Amino acid sequence: MIFNSLSFILFFLITFIIYYIVSKKYRYIVLLIASYVFYAFAGFKYIFLLLFITLLSYLFGFLINKINDKKKKKILLFIFVIINIICLIYFKYLGFFVNVFNKMFFSSFSIEKIVVPLGISFFVLQAMTYPIDVYRGSVFVEKNFLRFALFVSFFPQILSGPIEKSKIMLPQFRKEHNFNYKNIFYGFIIMLYGYFQKIVVADLLACGVNNVFDNLKDYSGIPLIIAVFLYSFQIYFDFCSYSNIARGCAKVFGFDLTNNFNNPYFADSIKNFWGRWHISLSSWFKEYLYFPLGGNRKGSLRTYFNIIVVFLISGLWHGANYTYIIWGLLHGLYQVIERVINKRSRYKIINVIVTYLLVVFAWIFFRANTISDVGYILINIFKVNFVDLKSQLLSIGFDIYDLKLLFVSIIFIFIVDLIKEKKNILNVVYNSPSFFKVAVVLVLAFWIIIFGHYGPGFDNSQFIYLGY
Amino acid sequence: MKRFFYILITILLFLFIFDKLTLLFVRKGNGYGTDVLDFYAQKNNSIDIVFLGSSHTYSSFNPYIIEDKTNLNGYDFATQQQPIWITYFYLKELLKYQDPKYVIIDVHMLVSMNSDYAYEQVNRDAIDKMRFSLNKISMINKCVKKDERAAYYFNIIKYHSRYKELSDNDYDTIFKGRTVNNKGYIALKYKNRIFDYDEVGINDDIMEIGKKSEVYLDKIIRLSKNKNYKLIFVKTPAIYSEVEYSKLNYINKYLTDRGEIFIDFVKKNDELDLDYKKDFYDSGHLDKEGSEKFSNYFVKYLKEV
Structure with a gap:
C-alpha cells in the first residue's frame, strides 16, 4: 500500500x-x-x-x-x-x-x-x-x-x-x-501539497528522466543536460513529497515529524545543503555516527576523515551500488574541499548556483544505472548542438502539454519555497480568510485530480469500434 | 459553527465540481449504441417497450417504426457486445425510471460471450456514464476484474488525462446538456459484404453457453417475476455459424423449459422476407432497410403475443 x-x-x-x-x-x-x-x-x-x-x-x-x-x-x-x-x-x-x-x-x-x-x-x-x-x-x-x-x-x-x-x-x-482542528487542517494541507509534488510533478518528471536514463545511447547534448537537471527536480519533489505526506499524516493524528526538506536548492554551500536535504537522515548520521567518530574535535585531518566516512556510509545507505558510494564520496569530498578552501563569493546567489551545480553533478552518479552510464553521460553531455531545439526538447518524452504543466507547477513550487524561506506558509494559509482556505484546498485537490500522473491512462485507440 | 459551515461548503463544492469534471472528461462515445446520458434524459415512465442487448439490438429494432405502428414508445437500451450480466443491471437501472409494458432482450451475447469478463471498451461503453448508485457499484463489482474496479467507480481516474484533448463536444455535455436523441437506434448504412441465407448454419445440435451467462439469465427471469411488463427473449436475424446456432438451440431450450418466451428470428427468414444479399450490414447486423423490414415484422408478431 x-x-x-x-x-x-x-x-x-x-x-x-x-x-x-x-x-x-x-x-x-x-x-x-x-x-x-x-x-x-x-x-x-x-x-x-x-x-x-x-x-x-x-x-x-x-x-x-x-x-x-x-x-x-x-x-x-x-x-x-x-x-x-x-x-x-x-x-x-x-x-x-x-x-x-x-x-x-x-x-x-x-x-x-x-x-x-x-x-x-x-x-x-x-x-x-x-x-x-x-x-x-x-x-x-x-x-x-x-x-x-x-x-x-x-x-x-x-x-x-x-x-x-x-x-x-x-x-x-x-x-x-x-481532536485539534488546527493540527488536522495543517496535516491535510501538507498531505495535499505532498500529493501535488508527487503525483503532478515528480511522477511526470520521472517519465522523461527515466526515458533518457534508460535509453542513454539515444541521447547526447541538450536533451541529456535537460534530463540531468530535471532529475534534480524529480528526486527533490519525489522524496520531499513522501516526507510531506508522512508529516501531514502524522500531524492529523497530532504528531510532529521532522520537516525533512527545507528548500535544499537554496543552499549556499554543500554543508548548508546537508542541513536542508533529508534533514532527519543527516541529523541521524551526525548524532549517531559523526559525533561518536570524534566529529570535528580531533583536528582537521580527523574531521575530514570523519566526513568522508559518514558520506561514504550515507551513500551505501541509499543503495547497494557503486554509483551511490561514489555519490556519497563526492559529497564528502565537496565538504572537505569547502573546509580547506574556506572561500565563498560575497554574492549569495553565486554561492547558491555553484552549490546547486555541484549537487546536480553528483546526482548524475546517483541516478545512473551503472558507472559506465556515468562515463557515457560525462562524455556526451557536452556534444551540444542547437539545431531544431523544439524536437530535441520533445525527444525527452514529454509533449507540449506536459512541458506547460511542468513549467507552471515548478514555478508554483518555487514560489511556495520562496515564501517558506521567509515565513511559515502554513500559518499564512491558516490565518487567511476562510474562503481562501476553501479555495486552497479545492485548487490543490483538483490540480492533482486533473493533472496528476496516475491511473491506467487513456488511449483513444483502445476504443475503436469493435465491429459488433 | 462557522468552521463546520466552511468544512461543509468545501465538501459540497468538491463533490459538485468532481461530478461536473467526471462528466467533462468521460469519453463521449463513438456513436454506436445507446448514450446512457440520453437514456437518463428520457421522461420518467415514458418508455413502453424497451429493447436490451448488444449491437444486434440497436441495429435491428427501429423504435420509430414500432411507435408509428403500435403507439408504443420504444427505446433501444443497448451497447456494443453487451454481456447478459450488464443487461441485468441495465434492466434494474431502467426499472428505477421507467415502467415499460414490454422488455425485449436479444440473446446474441449469450451465444458469443466466451469469457466471464468483457473487453474494457465494452464495459466502459456500458458503465461509464451511469449515475452513481448502489446498482452501478454492484454492476462494477460483477462485471469488472478486481484490480480495474477503482477506475470504474471513479472514472476520472481513467479519463483525467483527456484534458489534453477536450473538445467543444465535451464542454457542451456539461454546459448545454444532451443533444443526441435517437431512441438508442443506430441505422447502419454501409454494406461491406454480401451474404446468402445458405450461410446460416441452422441445425438441431445443442451446445452449452457460459455458466455466468446462465446465472444472469436466471436473475433476469427472477427479477421480472410479478412485474407489470411482458419479458420476451429474441434472437434478431443474424448469419450464424453451426456452432453459434447450436448455442442458440441451447438457449431456446433453456428458456422454454423455464416457461419463458423465446423467438428465433434467424429461423423465420421466409416470414420476414429479408433479402440476405441486401439487408445486412455484416453477418450480425441488419442495415437500415433490413431493420425497417424486421421492425415492421416484429410489430405484427408483437400484436400476436
Whole structure:
C-alpha cells in the first residue's frame, strides 16, 4: 500500500475516524494496529522482522538502563549495534558485498537473491536510536511495549522516513492527543501539497528522466543536460513529497515529524545543503555516527576523515551500488574541499548556483544505472548542438502539454519555497480568510485530480469500434 | 459553527465540481449504441417497450417504426457486445425510471460471450456514464476484474488525462446538456459484404453457453417475476455459424423449459422476407432497410403475443 494509492487514502481515512472515535487513552493502540496492517500490505512475512527489530531495541534499552556498570552498558550497546548492522547487511548488502568480494579475489561465491524488506533502512535506523539514547540518558525508558512498538512501526514514516529519534518521538507517543482542528487542517494541507509534488510533478518528471536514463545511447547534448537537471527536480519533489505526506499524516493524528526538506536548492554551500536535504537522515548520521567518530574535535585531518566516512556510509545507505558510494564520496569530498578552501563569493546567489551545480553533478552518479552510464553521460553531455531545439526538447518524452504543466507547477513550487524561506506558509494559509482556505484546498485537490500522473491512462485507440 | 459551515461548503463544492469534471472528461462515445446520458434524459415512465442487448439490438429494432405502428414508445437500451450480466443491471437501472409494458432482450451475447469478463471498451461503453448508485457499484463489482474496479467507480481516474484533448463536444455535455436523441437506434448504412441465407448454419445440435451467462439469465427471469411488463427473449436475424446456432438451440431450450418466451428470428427468414444479399450490414447486423423490414415484422408478431 503506497501513499499515492486509493487503498492508502481509504486506509488513512478509516484510521482517522477510528482514532478520534476511541478514547484518548487507547488512541496509540489504534495507530499501532493500523501501522501493522499497513506494513502487512507491504510484505506480510516481514512483519516478523519488524517485530524482531522492535523487541531487540526494547530489550536492549531495558537492559542498558537496568545495568549500572558503564563498561557493561557499552558492551551491550556494541552488541546491539552489531546485530542491527548484520540485519541490514544481510537483507540489503549481502549480494553486493559478495559481488565485490568475487571481483576482488576472482572467486565465484553465489547467494540466493534476497528481497529487501520495505522500509528496512528507515525503521532499523529509527529503532537503533532508542538504546543509544537510553545509554546517553537522553530518553526515559519506555516500559509500555505497545507504545514502543508504535515508535518503531508508526505507519506514516515506516517506509520512507523521516527517521526520527526516540527522544523526539517517545514523549509525543506518551501524550494523549485531542481532536485539534488546527493540527488536522495543517496535516491535510501538507498531505495535499505532498500529493501535488508527487503525483503532478515528480511522477511526470520521472517519465522523461527515466526515458533518457534508460535509453542513454539515444541521447547526447541538450536533451541529456535537460534530463540531468530535471532529475534534480524529480528526486527533490519525489522524496520531499513522501516526507510531506508522512508529516501531514502524522500531524492529523497530532504528531510532529521532522520537516525533512527545507528548500535544499537554496543552499549556499554543500554543508548548508546537508542541513536542508533529508534533514532527519543527516541529523541521524551526525548524532549517531559523526559525533561518536570524534566529529570535528580531533583536528582537521580527523574531521575530514570523519566526513568522508559518514558520506561514504550515507551513500551505501541509499543503495547497494557503486554509483551511490561514489555519490556519497563526492559529497564528502565537496565538504572537505569547502573546509580547506574556506572561500565563498560575497554574492549569495553565486554561492547558491555553484552549490546547486555541484549537487546536480553528483546526482548524475546517483541516478545512473551503472558507472559506465556515468562515463557515457560525462562524455556526451557536452556534444551540444542547437539545431531544431523544439524536437530535441520533445525527444525527452514529454509533449507540449506536459512541458506547460511542468513549467507552471515548478514555478508554483518555487514560489511556495520562496515564501517558506521567509515565513511559515502554513500559518499564512491558516490565518487567511476562510474562503481562501476553501479555495486552497479545492485548487490543490483538483490540480492533482486533473493533472496528476496516475491511473491506467487513456488511449483513444483502445476504443475503436469493435465491429459488433 | 462557522468552521463546520466552511468544512461543509468545501465538501459540497468538491463533490459538485468532481461530478461536473467526471462528466467533462468521460469519453463521449463513438456513436454506436445507446448514450446512457440520453437514456437518463428520457421522461420518467415514458418508455413502453424497451429493447436490451448488444449491437444486434440497436441495429435491428427501429423504435420509430414500432411507435408509428403500435403507439408504443420504444427505446433501444443497448451497447456494443453487451454481456447478459450488464443487461441485468441495465434492466434494474431502467426499472428505477421507467415502467415499460414490454422488455425485449436479444440473446446474441449469450451465444458469443466466451469469457466471464468483457473487453474494457465494452464495459466502459456500458458503465461509464451511469449515475452513481448502489446498482452501478454492484454492476462494477460483477462485471469488472478486481484490480480495474477503482477506475470504474471513479472514472476520472481513467479519463483525467483527456484534458489534453477536450473538445467543444465535451464542454457542451456539461454546459448545454444532451443533444443526441435517437431512441438508442443506430441505422447502419454501409454494406461491406454480401451474404446468402445458405450461410446460416441452422441445425438441431445443442451446445452449452457460459455458466455466468446462465446465472444472469436466471436473475433476469427472477427479477421480472410479478412485474407489470411482458419479458420476451429474441434472437434478431443474424448469419450464424453451426456452432453459434447450436448455442442458440441451447438457449431456446433453456428458456422454454423455464416457461419463458423465446423467438428465433434467424429461423423465420421466409416470414420476414429479408433479402440476405441486401439487408445486412455484416453477418450480425441488419442495415437500415433490413431493420425497417424486421421492425415492421416484429410489430405484427408483437400484436400476436
